[in-house]
Amino acid sequence: MEDIEENSKVIETAKQLNEKGFHKIDSLHIACAIIAKCEYFLTTDDQILKRARLLNDIKINDPIGFIKEILS
DSSP states (O other): OOOOOOOHHHHHHHHHHHHTTOOHHHHHHHHHHHHTTOSEEEOOOHHHHHHGGGOSSSEEEOHHHHHHHHHO
């Protein structure tokens, strides 16, 4: 587990995500996951899932899709 503190890199990454259409708070959450070098960001938010294909830095999936992916 890692705590991510707000810093200029997190804010800049969040701004870039927001420009791609992610909501501000979602952008901040995803930015923290990217900065922490998470492989996956799991969510049930349809708006985030629809934009998942726009990102290369992290895989975004829903919990069921994630389980199916890692078990296959």
